[in-house]
Amino acid sequence: MASMQDSPALVLNADFRPLSYFPLSLWSWQDAVKAVFLDRVNIVAEYEGSVRSPSFSMRLPSVISLKEYIPLSRQPAFTRFNVFLRDRFDCQYCGEFFPVHDLTFDHVVPRSRGGRTNWDNVVTACSACNLRKANKSIKEVKMFPRQPPHQPSTWQLQENGRAFPPNYLHESWRDFLYWDSELQDD
Numbered sequence: 001m002a003s004m005q006d007s008p009a010l011v012l013n014a015d016f017r018p019l020s021y022f023p024l025s026l027w028s029w030q031d032a033v034k035a036v037f038l039d040r041v042n043i044v045a046e047y048e049g050s051v052r053s054p055s056f057s058m059r060l061p062s063v064i065s066l067k068e069y070i071p072l073s074r075q076p077a078f079t080r081f082n083v084f085l086r087d088r089f090d091c092q093y094c095g096e097f098f099p100v101h102d103l104t105f106d107h108v109v110p111r112s113r114g115g116r117t118n119w120d121n122v123v124t125a126c127s128a129c130n131l132r133k134a135n136k137s138i139k140e141v142k143m144f145p146r147q148p149p150h151q152p153s154t155w156q157l158q159e160n161g162r163a164f165p166p167n168y169l170h171e172s173w174r175d176f177l178y179w180d181s182e183l184q185d186d
Contacts, residue, residue, distance in 0.1 A: 007029045007047050007049060007060045007062070008026040008027060008028060008029065008032075009026065009027045009028075009029065009031075009032035009060075009061045009062055009063065009064050010024070010025065010026060010062065010063045010064070010170070010172075010173045010176060010177075011025040011026065011027050011032075011041075011064055011065075011066070012025075012044065012063065012064065012065040012066065012176055013065070013066055013069055013070055014065060014066050014067060014068060014069035014070075015069060016044075016065055016176060017176070018176060018177065019066075019070065020158070020161070021158050021161035021162045021177075022085060022157075022158075022160070022161025022162070022164055023161075023166075024166050024177075027064070029051070029060050029061075032060070032061045032064055033051060033058065033060070033061070035064065036058075036061060036064070039067070040066065040067055040068075041061075041064040041065060041066055041067060042064065042065045042067060043061045043063075043064055044061075044063040044064060044065050044176075045061070045062045045063040045172035045173075046059040046060060046061055046062055046172075047059060047060040047061075047062045047170075047172075062170055062172040062173070063172055063173060063176060072154045072155075072158075073154055074153060074154060075151070075153075075154070076152060076153070076154050076157050078118060078119055078151075080105060081100070082152075082157060083105050083119075083122055083123070083124055084100060084103055084105075084124050085157050085160050085161060086119075086124075086150075086152045086156070086157060086160065087123060087124035087147070088160055088163065089103065089124065089164075090124065090146070091103070091124060091125050091126040091129050092106075092123040092124050092125060092145040092146050092147065093106075093123075093125055093126075093129035093132075093133065093143045093144075093145065093146075094126060094128075094129050095146055096126060098126050102126060102127065103124055103125070103126065104124075104125050104126070104127055104130045105122045105123065105124055105125060106122065106123055106124075106125035106129070106130050106133060107121055107122060108121050108122070108123060108138060108145060108149055109121055109137070110134075110135040110136070110137070111135075112135045113135070113137070119149060119150060119151035119152075120149050120150060120151065121149055122149055123145045123149050129143065162177075165177070
């Protein structure tokens, strides 16, 4: 790695699963080292690089696991990003994939017609489809969501997040991350 700044630690729960896949649960090297000294984590894997003081040297952790299990919330927060993640960043009307900055969300039942802003009435939409649907009903414009809006579980969002690996994965993380990797046949 180029520098210590490029040495984040993958954070695993006590069951050795990442706390989050999307965004990937990473801590800075400083936070990881502090957690080691506070005896809150176990070091699972290390980088080649070290951090030193006049009387101490320690290899930087690349994978750490929490000593205490943190249960995941069963009900994820209703946020714009979580709606996009639920819908896998696909416009629910045209079916195309878009980067986050090109997405909006659409009220299936328009707010002007009493529609609520919640999991059961909001879907991911591209700007073109959102403008085309406007404040009309899905029947009026014959635009139907590819999947009905629903409240996902935290597990469903984690599974969807696994479909979008980050640009960088350190070799030491691969045993703990499962992004559509081909399994070897023994």
